[in-house]
Amino acid sequence: MTFKLPDLPYTLDALEPNISKKTFEFHYAKHHQAYVTNLNNLIPGTEFENADLETIVKKADGPIFNNGAQVWNHTFFFLSFSPNGGGKPTGALAAAIDNTFGSFEKFKEAFSQAAATLFGSGWAWLVKKADGSLEIIKEGNAGNPLRNGLTPILTCDVWEHAYYLDYQNKRPDYIQNFWNVIDWNVVGNRY
Template identity: 65%
Template sequence: MSFELPALPYAKSALEPYISEKTLDFHYGKHHQTYVNKLNDLVPGTKFENADLETIVKEAEGGIFNNGAQVWNHTFYFMQFSPDGCKEPKDKLKTAIEAEWKTVEDFKEAFSQAAATLFGSGWAWLVKDDAGKLSIVQTSNAANPMRDGLTPILTCDVWEHAYYLDKQNARPKYVEDFWKVLDWKVVSERF
């Protein structure tokens, strides 16, 4: 199986001023593309040659895992944005968030704290377990909560390449702006 960089559902300039076209040129166009290219170089001749990304994320190790998970993670990340998307969670997701954190604002504060304080590079995730219970988890590097039997609902990429061109070392400002382009309709459909 050959992997491809998925097309963005918006123009690269559409998320400005929160995420710049220049950042998307590098983050999506270079970093994400490099993970796709490396994965395509690594899988031929392995048991993952015909595997989908989810299988690779759940079962692979080493370079195949790192690149496959980064392709999956970045695709999941980029597809949750919209310049004019829904600004609040809907229906069952909103109810589940309020059951766990009381209010959507309390959830956003807890999630933002997890994203801003993750040491080094990685991801903050909203996930659900098999019972539908929501939680916030942090993962380092390419790690993905599917490896722990959890279902990702939304994620914030806190590798420096996600924000350094726009925000320099101000990760909390990047996380604050993340909410301004997150499309809760997409996130609610994942729940």
């Protein structure tokens, strides 16, 4: 199977000023593309040569996992955005957030704290557990909750390449603006 960089449902400058075109030119067009290229170069002749991306994330190790998970994570991340994003979730996801965290504001604070305090590079995730309840987890490097039987709902990329061009070392500022571009319709459908 050959993987391709996914098309985005918005232009590279559509999320400005929250995420700049320049950041997308590097983060999406260079970093994400590099993971796609690396994965395509790594899988020929392996048990993952014809596997889908989710299988690679769940079962591979080493460089195949690292690149496969980064392709999956970045695609999931970028497809969570809209130039008309922001606001709050509605429906079942909103009810689940209120039930688990007490309110959307408390959830947002807890998720932002998880993203801000993850040491080094990685991802903050909102996940659904098998019983339907929600949890916020942190994963370092290419970590992905699919490996632990969890359903990803939302993620925030806290690798420096996600924010350094726009926010330098101010990860909390990036996280604060991340909420302005979330497409809650897309995210809600994942729940």
